[in-house]
Structure formats: C-alpha cells, structure tokens
Amino acid sequence: MIKMSAEQIAIVVNGALSGSADISETAEFQFDSRQISRGDVFLALVGDNADGHEYVSDALKNGAALSIVTKPVSGPHIVVKDVLAAIAALATYVRSQLTNLKVIGITGSQGKTTTKDMLNTVLQTAGPTIAARGSFNNDLGVPLTVLRSNPQTRFCVVEMGARHGGDILALTKIATPDVGAVLKVGNAHLGEFGSREKIAQTKGELIAGLNPGAFAVLGTYDEFTPLMEFAPGVKKITFGEKHDCDVRAADIEFRGGYAHFDLVTPEGREPVALRVLGLHQIPNALAAAAISYALGLNTAAIAAALSMHESASKWRMEIHEGGGLLLINDSYNANPESMEAALRTLALLAQERGGRSWAFLGTMHELGEQSAHMHQEVGELVERLGIDHIVAIGNQNYLQGLNGLSTVKHYFEKVEEAKDLITAFEPGDVVLVKASRAEHFEELASAVVSKISDLMNQEIKNEGDVK
Numbered sequence: 001m002i003k004m005s006a007e008q009i010a011i012v013v014n015g016a017l018s019g020s021a022d023i024s025e026t027a028e029f030q031f032d033s034r035q036i037s038r039g040d041v042f043l044a045l046v047g048d049n050a051d052g053h054e055y056v057s058d059a060l061k062n063g064a065a066l067s068i069v070t071k072p073v074s075g076p077h078i079v080v081k082d083v084l085a086a087i088a089a090l091a092t093y094v095r096s097q098l099t100n101l102k103v104i105g106i107t108g109s110q111g112k113t114t115t116k117d118m119l120n121t122v123l124q125t126a127g128p129t130i131a132a133r134g135s136f137n138n139d140l141g142v143p144l145t146v147l148r149s150n151p152q153t154r155f156c157v158v159e160m161g162a163r164h165g166g167d168i169l170a171l172t173k174i175a176t177p178d179v180g181a182v183l184k185v186g187n188a189h190l191g192e193f194g195s196r197e198k199i200a201q202t203k204g205e206l207i208a209g210l211n212p213g214a215f216a217v218l219g220t221y222d223e224f225t226p227l228m229e230f231a232p233g234v235k236k237i238t239f240g241e242k243h244d245c246d247v248r249a250a251d252i253e254f255r256g257g258y259a260h261f262d263l264v265t266p267e268g269r270e271p272v273a274l275r276v277l278g279l280h281q282i283p284n285a286l287a288a289a290a291i292s293y294a295l296g297l298n299t300a301a302i303a304a305a306l307s308m309h310e311s312a313s314k315w316r317m318e319i320h321e322g323g324g325l326l327l328i329n330d331s332y333n334a335n336p337e338s339m340e341a342a343l344r345t346l347a348l349l350a351q352e353r354g355g356r357s358w359a360f361l362g363t364m365h366e367l368g369e370q371s372a373h374m375h376q377e378v379g380e381l382v383e384r385l386g387i388d389h390i391v392a393i394g395n396q397n398y399l400q401g402l403n404g405l406s407t408v409k410h411y412f413e414k415v416e417e418a419k420d421l422i423t424a425f426e427p428g429d430v431v432l433v434k435a436s437r438a439e440h441f442e443e444l445a446s447a448v449v450s451k452i453s454d455l456m457n458q459e460i461k462n463e464g465d466v467k
Helices: 006-012 052-061 083-097 112-124 141-147 167-175 196-208 281-294 299-308 336-353 368-384 415-424 442-466
Strands: 016-018 041-043 066-069 077-079 102-107 129-131 155-159 179-182 215-219 235-240 247-255 258-265 268-277 318-322 325-330 357-362 389-393 408-412 430-434
Touching: 006 016, 006 066, 006 077, 006 083, 041 052, 052 066, 066 083, 083 141, 083 167, 102 112, 102 167, 102 196, 102 281, 112 129, 112 155, 112 281, 112 299, 141 155, 141 167, 155 167, 167 196, 179 196, 179 281, 215 281, 235 281, 247 281, 258 281, 258 299, 268 281, 268 299, 281 299, 318 442, 325 336, 325 442, 336 357, 336 368, 336 430, 357 368, 357 415, 368 389, 389 415, 408 415, 415 442, 430 442
Parallel strands: 041 066, 066 077, 102 155, 102 179, 129 155, 179 215, 215 235, 235 247, 325 430, 357 389, 357 430, 389 408
Antiparallel strands: 016 077, 247 258, 258 268, 318 325
C-alpha cells in the first residue's frame, strides 16, 4: 500500500477515527485475524456465519495497528457505515495516486485464474507485479488486490467476477484498468443470469468501462466477446487460433498432455511449450500474451516466460503420477466448457499411455433450467471421446442417453461410495476427478493420491527385494 496515516485513511473512507495507529509501510488489509502481521489493518466484516467485530481482540494480539469497523471496539479503529464500501473508496483513492501503475482487469466464464497466473509469470519478468490471490475476484478481492500496490509496483492484475449485472462495472470504476480482457462467454453461472446474452452484457461491462487510451483484449472463442463495444479511443486486440487474430497460436501440437505452438503477434513469431496440462490452456496463454503485448513486452520475452510458467493454483488440472497411474485433479470447479476441456485432455493422455480412461464426474452447479440437459451432453461427450469408464456421483443425468457399449457406466450417490472403484485401477490408467467446488471432490482426489503413493512404495519395495 502507499504510505498513509490513520488520519488520512479516515478522511478517505469518511469515517471516525478513535485512537492513534502506527501503520506499517508494508501493511496489508486483512479480514482474517489469523493472517494479521504487525502493522496490518483489520477489516471487521459481517458475514452469514461470523461477525468480524468479535475477532478484533485477536487481530490486535497478532499485531494489527488499526481496525475498520461499523461500531466502536477496543484498540485504534475507524468507524464507518459500511466496511466494504470504505475499502472500495480507499482502493479507488490509492489507484488514483499510483499514476505510473498499469492495472489489468480480466474476466470471462472460464480461465480467469489460470490466465491471471500466466500473466503474473510473464509480467514479473518486466517489473514488480501484484496479482490477485487465488480467485479473489469480487467486491472485496479487487480492492484488496489494488491496495497491495505501492509506488514501486509496475503492474497490478485483478480478476473480475460477477453474480449480478453491474458488478463488473463497479469493479472497473475502482481499478480503472489500462487493459481489460474478456476471455470467453460461456455457461458458467447461467442459473444466475438466465441467458448467455445477459452473461455477455455483464462481462462486457469491463470493456465498456475502459477509458480512452486503454486496451480491450478480446477472445474469439464465442460469438459475443469479439463484438463487445467500447468507448472511442480504446484500442482493440484480439486473440485466438484464427488467422485474422492479432495474437494467435499456429502449428499446434499436443505432446505428453501439454500444448506446443508458435506464438504469433504483429511483432514476431516464437515457439511456446506450455507446462500446464491440456490443449484448453492455449486460449489462456494467448490471453496472457495479448495483454503482455498490449503492455509493450516483446514476443520473445512473452514466449519464454509462458514456457517457464507452472501451475500455481490448487486443484486445477493438477497432475499426480506414480506406480503406472496418472491422476488429473481438476476438482476446484466445473462448468460445461471446462468439463469438455478436461475430458478431451483425459482422452488424449489415455491414448498416449495406452491405458484405460476413468472420468469421475460430479454436479456442475448454477446452470439453471438447462442443468439436466447440459449434464447429459457432457455424458454423451464422454462416450463420443471413447472414454472407458464414466463414474457419475450424485447426478444421474450424466448417464442418460448412453448406450453403455463403448463406455462402462457407474453411479454412486456419494463420493465416499465411489472410492471403492480405486481398487480397480491398473498400471497405465488415467483418472480425471472433476465437479463444482461444493461437491468436495478433493476428498476423492486425495484417496487416489494415496493409492498412487501405495503403488510407488510397493515399487520401491519390489526393487529392494530384487536387489
């Protein structure tokens, strides 16, 4: 954060200061008292299950210099009407003071976090970069990411998610991005918005909110994104795999589960060898490349950084391998598009390894009235891809319409029951575990990892016996 006194913060957030505070120059704003470091500022948020005001004393014990609250508490504090609104106001002010900072806003139905992580890797080669932690993409996450920036920060990368129309526009006003990127309009949160047209309108708020001189970076993977409107003076860059894209991938190959391609920009052409799993990572890499190109990085530097990037996000196409078994743990979240991408990766990897393919699939949430149909379509894709086993857990719609001739069908009501199939795995098999986050498929993935560990230990024991 930029250096500010408690008195200055109180003025910006229109709050009443009580006591004096020594805020650290490296202070961060924390809403979890357990994450507080000496000199930090604690945010007393009130949620459905907890009231942050009850943890102010813990925050003080851990070294908090100041609390932002909605009622008087112990220790130095600023009383405001709304803590979230106060943080938004403070982030807006800080952003306005950092005139040399380049802010990048990223939105889309899928790929935001992976693109953010890739972009962070690329931009770090050019200067100090702040990027959103995890999937910190809402009315709390965006301000907190901006507030981590200081006068030395050159780039700040924020994710922008939405539950309602107007959400992304509000985040855009806080961050005032120099580059706004929309990856793709898909079916994620279809139940919330009701139609892809409305999803497109909401994602388009980022592009419509850009100021003249900014860059609109638009994917070409759906019918809505390339046509998003922006203000006069905003410059457009497209990315994709079509010949007319400004930034594109050419000569694509798939080796050992990873994409290899030539990155083509108006400035040059360089080879990229990704270290994140799946062909579906190409759009994310191209988005990161297009943003970096807009910010002035050269093609060679972008390609080199992308080729060095490794996944930093938990449970997203996470690979575990040993004892002849390979697990793709993609249990963080799921929607129809990400399901298709993961299944195609599963099929290609099983084909390369010569083993059987297993798809353990759980419910995709927030799909609205189309939910049953979309789950059935995923199941039919499993069969078309020739995947050997589909294991539906808690959702029988995956199995509707399957003839069961090329793909063996399994159904379990609960994750715990599906673990029994782990004993059926054989060397060479490839296993995908994927569902929406609320389904807790990480428990199933953990059980498969334990199986892999047992197989590896057995291999070591066998080698020892032979010697």
